[in-house]
Amino acid sequence: MPDRRPIDDCVHCGFCLPVCPTYFSWASEMDSPRGRVDLARALADGQVALSPTTVAHLDRCLGCLACQPACPSGVRYGLIIEEARARVEDSNVRPAGDRLFRAFLFSLFPYPARLRAVAAFLWLYRVTGLQWLVRESGLLRLLSARLAALEALAPPVTWHHLTASLPARVPAEGTRRARVGLLGGCVQRVFFPGVNEATLRVLAAEGIEVVVPPGQGCCGALSAHAGRPAEAARLARDLLERFEGLELDAVVTNAAGCGSHLKDLGSHFPGDPALAARARAFSAKVRDVSELLAAMPPVAPRGAQACRVAYHSACHLGHAQGITRQPRELLQGIPGLTLVELARGEECCGSAGIYNLVEPEAAEEIGRRKADAVVAAAAPILAAANPGCALHIQRMLRERGAAVQAAHPIELLDASLRAARPRGG
Amino acid sequence: MGPLTEAARGALAARMADVVGRAHVVSEPSELLVYECDGLTHGRTRPALVVLPGSTAEVAEVVKAARAAGAPIVPRGAGTGLSGGARPVPGCVVVSLARMTRILGVDLENGTVRVEPGVINLDVTRAVAGAGWYYAPDPSSQGVCTIGGNVAENSGGAHCLKYGFTTNHVLAARLVLDDGLVLDVGGTAADAPGYDLLAPLVGSEGMLGIVTEVTLRLLRKPETTRTFLAIFPSSDEAGDAVSQIIAAGILPAAIEMMDSLAIQAAKAATGLDWPEDCALLLMDADGPAPEVEHVHRRASEIARACGARAVQVPRDEAERQLMWKGRKSAFAAVGRISPNYLVEDGVIPRSEIASVLREIGRLAAEAGLRVANVFHAGDGNLHPLVLYDARNPGEEERAAHLGGDILRLCIRVGGSITGEHGVGAEKAAYMAEQFTPEDLDTMMKVRCAFDGGALFNPGKVFPTPRLCGEKPGPYEPHPVERAGLAERW
Numbered sequence A: 001m002p003d004r005r006p007i008d009d010c011v012h013c014g015f016c017l018p019v020c021p022t023y024f025s026w027a028s029e030m031d032s033p034r035g036r037v038d039l040a041r042a043l044a045d046g047q048v049a050l051s052p053t054t055v056a057h058l059d060r061c062l063g064c065l066a067c068q069p070a071c072p073s074g075v076r077y078g079l080i081i082e083e084a085r086a087r088v089e090d091s092n093v094r095p096a097g098d099r100l101f102r103a104f105l106f107s108l109f110p111y112p113a114r115l116r117a118v119a120a121f122l123w124l125y126r127v128t129g130l131q132w133l134v135r136e137s138g139l140l141r142l143l144s145a146r147l148a149a150l151e152a153l154a155p156p157v158t159w160h161h162l163t164a165s166l167p168a169r170v171p172a173e174g175t176r177r178a179r180v181g182l183l184g185g186c187v188q189r190v191f192f193p194g195v196n197e198a199t200l201r202v203l204a205a206e207g208i209e210v211v212v213p214p215g216q217g218c219c220g221a222l223s224a225h226a227g228r229p230a231e232a233a234r235l236a237r238d239l240l241e242r243f244e245g246l247e248l249d250a251v252v253t254n255a256a257g258c259g260s261h262l263k264d265l266g267s268h269f270p271g272d273p274a275l276a277a278r279a280r281a282f283s284a285k286v287r288d289v290s291e292l293l294a295a296m297p298p299v300a301p302r303g304a305q306a307c308r309v310a311y312h313s314a315c316h317l318g319h320a321q322g323i324t325r326q327p328r329e330l331l332q333g334i335p336g337l338t339l340v341e342l343a344r345g346e347e348c349c350g351s352a353g354i355y356n357l358v359e360p361e362a363a364e365e366i367g368r369r370k371a372d373a374v375v376a377a378a379a380p381i382l383a384a385a386n387p388g389c390a391l392h393i394q395r396m397l398r399e400r401g402a403a404v405q406a407a408h409p410i411e412l413l414d415a416s417l418r419a420a421r422p423r424g425g
Numbered sequence B: 001m002g003p004l005t006e007a008a009r010g011a012l013a014a015r016m017a018d019v020v021g022r023a024h025v026v027s028e029p030s031e032l033l034v035y036e037c038d039g040l041t042h043g044r045t046r047p048a049l050v051v052l053p054g055s056t057a058e059v060a061e062v063v064k065a066a067r068a069a070g071a072p073i074v075p076r077g078a079g080t081g082l083s084g085g086a087r088p089v090p091g092c093v094v095v096s097l098a099r100m101t102r103i104l105g106v107d108l109e110n111g112t113v114r115v116e117p118g119v120i121n122l123d124v125t126r127a128v129a130g131a132g133w134y135y136a137p138d139p140s141s142q143g144v145c146t147i148g149g150n151v152a153e154n155s156g157g158a159h160c161l162k163y164g165f166t167t168n169h170v171l172a173a174r175l176v177l178d179d180g181l182v183l184d185v186g187g188t189a190a191d192a193p194g195y196d197l198l199a200p201l202v203g204s205e206g207m208l209g210i211v212t213e214v215t216l217r218l219l220r221k222p223e224t225t226r227t228f229l230a231i232f233p234s235s236d237e238a239g240d241a242v243s244q245i246i247a248a249g250i251l252p253a254a255i256e257m258m259d260s261l262a263i264q265a266a267k268a269a270t271g272l273d274w275p276e277d278c279a280l281l282l283m284d285a286d287g288p289a290p291e292v293e294h295v296h297r298r299a300s301e302i303a304r305a306c307g308a309r310a311v312q313v314p315r316d317e318a319e320r321q322l323m324w325k326g327r328k329s330a331f332a333a334v335g336r337i338s339p340n341y342l343v344e345d346g347v348i349p350r351s352e353i354a355s356v357l358r359e360i361g362r363l364a365a366e367a368g369l370r371v372a373n374v375f376h377a378g379d380g381n382l383h384p385l386v387l388y389d390a391r392n393p394g395e396e397e398r399a400a401h402l403g404g405d406i407l408r409l410c411i412r413v414g415g416s417i418t419g420e421h422g423v424g425a426e427k428a429a430y431m432a433e434q435f436t437p438e439d440l441d442t443m444m445k446v447r448c449a450f451d452g453g454a455l456f457n458p459g460k461v462f463p464t465p466r467l468c469g470e471k472p473g474p475y476e477p478h479p480v481e482r483a484g485l486a487e488r489w
Ligand SMILES: Cc1cc2nc3c(=O)[nH]c(=O)nc-3n(C[C@H](O)[C@H](O)[C@H](O)COP(=O)(O)OP(=O)(O)OC[C@H]3O[C@@H](n4cnc5c(N)ncnc54)[C@H](O)[C@@H]3O)c2cc1C
Pocket: A012, A013, A014, B038, B039, B074, B075, B076, B077, B078, B079, B080, B081, B082, B084, B085, B086, B097, B117, B138, B139, B140, B141, B144, B145, B146, B147, B148, B149, B150, B151, B152, B153, B154, B155, B156, B157, B158, B205, B206, B207, B209, B210, B211, B212, B331, B332, B420, B421, B457
């Protein structure tokens, strides 16, 4: 009897249609989860060949995984799309320019050192006024929508981004309640050094000792989601080895995309059972920072932060890891803070890993919807637990001229803890 | 492919693109394949084209163009139908209403809302919930299925026991006819003069025209709602309780029944801590608090007297929601306990629930297959789910056969072959067992009055290929067929 494949779990009920951002945008079923499963099945069965059209529908999937929790039949859509994308990557169906652009991205993102070089360039770019020139002249848009997307996304880089580094160990304040390892992340570390710093301060204040294993690279999430399994496995293995043998109660991440990938690492070493077992043991310890904190009664006093905060549920936190309650609870635990929900709050913002770089038009359409919802929520601060989301939504808000500041929930909690401390403490 | 040549198909695609825009015409085979079926997956047909119009005017032009090209039309909403109603027919143009999702007007003073056909059932309630109103018919697929599909299927749901089916909540509709003419039927007046053309439209399974606007009746949200769950040793006692509750004149808003296999599936999908080896009745009482209290107390007493082991209420609103989610996702959740399944949809007198379920169990054992039951018990609307594994040779046929036997059983006990999912492509063959030739001819006359050329959804509902004006007797090509406007299959 032929083996049952993940695509065979789909019963065609359509329950996944309304949650899919691309189906919501275009209403065509090729751009719905059910349609993509049909497409993946037809590809696997050899009923259709890879063509620019089939690839376009697979590429337009955000990988946001909203369809997964919506599916009563338990279809593991994430596996299906990764496999279909690997099929695309292995083929020559993409135009050469497209392949080059992807190769360029993947020679950049997984490498914090290279990203830091980009950051240095971006800093110069901003302080020398070149940015103003390029943005005003519309030069990039003339060259390519994709390069323009990359440019528009670039966060305002300060000197701090270039020099920030993480300590190897931060002791717990007061009685030690746990010992955890911190995952630095690639984009997070370089473009949002403040998030890691806030995480370290909050964990320490909550009585949690943190070690930061040196030499960490990327976890491989971006590569895996884009159908580059070999690269993903290499990166994941390297990371795994840096955490093994450290006697940790948990491995903590503050980037949703990394967390969801690392919790399911076992499935990424199909050819190596021993490594897969080690990966599963590692995965069992991975916790999002909000998950870890929500599971322990708070000990550090919270100071008041009188503000309205809108919450953006990052897909790889909410849909992929089912973490929806914990970050909201952490924020609601801050005295004076009013948490507001966004319309279609569980919908992807369009950032989706490298999506906003390779599918800029679709990402902008979906991002504009999110920006509208944020503006309608009338909150000066947007809490988002993923660096990609923060970059993308901020960019869409910037384009609308809206003055909303994005912050990681842990940064808001950090501000609250610091406000509760005696001055100078 | 059907009657269209490849060149004609290309020309039609170009014409459609002029009407709706290039982005809203689907014509590549690798794209069309996702439209080959609806919620019923065995039996697939690739359409010639899929067109997604954005307005009534565009629908009218699309209809004219398809008719001129001799291509039949299959309307489609969300494609959740379970009888193959939206399954394409060879050479057809699928007209998807999925882009027509605007809520056109809310009139709370008169308790009505006017919507486009692609609006999702639950989005109607979402639009008016803030003001304390809701749209009552609640198919389990309500978070997905469209109002256009609901009108076509006269869809029901758990709470239709107290509030009635779609037909009781549609006040008016706009319809594009086979010649592109736009017709408004019904109205908000209590009783309009002349023939009530809405009546045949609701439940006509997309065979009279394309619905492009619907005016719906809204209801005030009940003052209170209480959900309770009665746990029985088996379907025998549960079935008994259903008929006794209704016979006692108690009217819960919903009485849903699940047997042990269905419970397993719902638990797997939601993580509910329901007991497994039993049968459940999930009930809602709603209305003013004293009424809710009364219905809850009396229904619980009767359930216990019939042998219920326990009657429980959810701990909090979250658990209440989860219980209903468990019930509403049960069909698709069966995908977790079986590789394939067939959803049947039959109606029986409530008094026969226990005996019919026993007989279904016997038939299933005979066929060597499992049947899960999760259904609108208050209405006697059974949904036996025949579980099978298509990878085992012959099993799919055995399942289809068992499904047929179950439907015949429903007819035998004085019921019918569909409660709410429609006849579609799937049950056309059983229509001749349910109805006399005169009944069917009368229905066909209604069809022909609207759509004489069998442009919309041909080959559905009617048992043998029937066309307008056809005389019983030996086969002779119908004038419409000879003209190339329709064909038999
Ligand atoms: C898991 C699951 C649970 C379900 N539970 C229920 C339930 O509790 N009760 C129930 O009644 N049904 C139920 N259904 C069946 C289905 O959801 C309903 O029949 C629904 O009304 C179909 O709506 P749709 O938008 O998906 O229509 P489709 O499946 O796309 O089409 C259904 C029929 O309507 C026609 N049609 C669609 N739109 C139009 C239009 N604008 N004008 C004219 N004709 C049109 C089509 O041609 C077709 O014949 C369930 C289905 C699933 C998968």
